[in-house]
Amino acid sequence: MIISMRLHSTKEEIEQVCERIRDFGYKIHAIEGEERVVIGAVGTGDTTACLESVEAMPQVEKAVRISAPYKFVSREYRSERTRVRVDGCEIGGDEFVVMAGPCSVESEKQIMQAAEGVARAGAKLLRGGAFKPRTSPYDFQGMEEEGLKLLAKAKRATGLAIITEVMSDRDVDLVADYADVLQIGARNMQNFALLKTLGKCSRPVLLKRGMSSTIKELLMSAEYVVAHGNPNVILCERGIRTFETVTRNTCDIVAVAVLNELTHLPVILDPSHATGKRSLVPALGRAAVAIGADGLIVEVHPAPEKAMSDGAQSLDMPQFQAMMRSLGPYIDLWKESRVTEAAAAV
Ligand code: PEP
Ligand code: MN
Numbered sequence: 001m002i003i004s005m006r007l008h009s010t011k012e013e014i015e016q017v018c019e020r021i022r023d024f025g026y027k028i029h030a031i032e033g034e035e036r037v038v039i040g041a042v043g044t045g046d047t048t049a050c051l052e053s054v055e056a057m058p059q060v061e062k063a064v065r066i067s068a069p070y071k072f073v074s075r076e077y078r079s080e081r082t083r084v085r086v087d088g089c090e091i092g093g094d095e096f097v098v099m100a101g102p103c104s105v106e107s108e109k110q111i112m113q114a115a116e117g118v119a120r121a122g123a124k125l126l127r128g129g130a131f132k133p134r135t136s137p138y139d140f141q142g143m144e145e146e147g148l149k150l151l152a153k154a155k156r157a158t159g160l161a162i163i164t165e166v167m168s169d170r171d172v173d174l175v176a177d178y179a180d181v182l183q184i185g186a187r188n189m190q191n192f193a194l195l196k197t198l199g200k201c202s203r204p205v206l207l208k209r210g211m212s213s214t215i216k217e218l219l220m221s222a223e224y225v226v227a228h229g230n231p232n233v234i235l236c237e238r239g240i241r242t243f244e245t246v247t248r249n250t251c252d253i254v255a256v257a258v259l260n261e262l263t264h265l266p267v268i269l270d271p272s273h274a275t276g277k278r279s280l281v282p283a284l285g286r287a288a289v290a291i292g293a294d295g296l297i298v299e300v301h302p303a304p305e306k307a308m309s310d311g312a313q314s315l316d317m318p319q320f321q322a323m324m325r326s327l328g329p330y331i332d333l334w335k336e337s338r339v340t341e342a343a344a345a346v
Pocket of ligand 2: 103104273299309310
């Protein structure tokens with residue numbers, strides 16, 4: 001349930017309403033807003049009776065049931081976009097944000113070259129996996145804490161914020177010591193122990209869509225993190241598995257627009273894993289801007305032919321620079337549409 005209070009309600013009035021909600025067996029999850037306070041309540045009970053009772057209170061403007069099973073991430077709960085602040089930039093705000101870097105951190109030289117190159121081309125965050133989820137146990141598993149230290153060094157050298165994957169709830173504190181954003185990979189989208197732990201973490205989370213997950217399941221996973229206390233979640237479409245084999249995955253590009261209707265959380269696209277082929281990455285990147293994504297996460301490697309993972313889908317530096325240039329006119333239109341949207345909202 002969402003309960004909107006009248007403008008300038010007092011603390012006592014808000015507390016009276018909360019008391020009434022609790023009497024019906026619901027828990028107050030969040031109280032948001034300063035001038036106009038919105039109360040979010042969760043639990044099971046007689047919702048109709050509770051809504052009627054609360055709505056009859058003079059200080060309440062409106063009380064509504066949220067129909068979607070995901071509540072706090074829904075657009076019904078919050079109509080304006082969530083802006084996730086990351087070390088000087090904002091995802092979900094007025095800028096289209098590009099995150100770029102290699103699939104895996106492999107060596108100091110590799111990550112420093114990658115960081116300098118992507119920073120020069122206009123990326124705001126450096127990606128790079130230190131803990132790698134690999135299909136085969138014999139494949140490179142990542143440099144782990146050593147890799148995190150190299151990412152921190154690249155951050156010091158370039159000023160780029162760091163996004164890196166965490167695979168286990170045991171590693172959340174360790175990864176959060178080095179990273180600005182914690183990435184949850186497709187294979188872990190429904191690792192509920194991990195999602196709950198991330199709810200207690202102070203770092204923003206990038207949640208990638210599972211390769212066989214529906215949009216609703218993605219939103220339910222985001223709901224886990226938010227309901228457990230962390231509102232800073234960014235969603236990522238990275239392609240899903242279909243019968244098509246020409247591309248590594250099938251990019252559900254319209255998922256970006258669907259998510260923009262269903263949730264206030266920022267949505268970015270990963271054109272690298274969505275295609276598996278570097279030749280297709282720039283075109284899909286432009287499509288992401290055009291459809292209203294908030295950013296991209298792209299694999300870029302100083303020498304893709306030597307990459308220890310995902311070389312075939314990684315751009316080299318000149319290709320990444322060219323892609324960034326080709327996004328320019330699309331980003332100009334994107335900015336205009338954000339301004340129009342903001343004007344329509346007031
Ligand atoms: C990655 O970003 O390198 C990765 C493993 O992505 P995904 O979880 O989407 O497969
Ligand atoms: Mn990868």
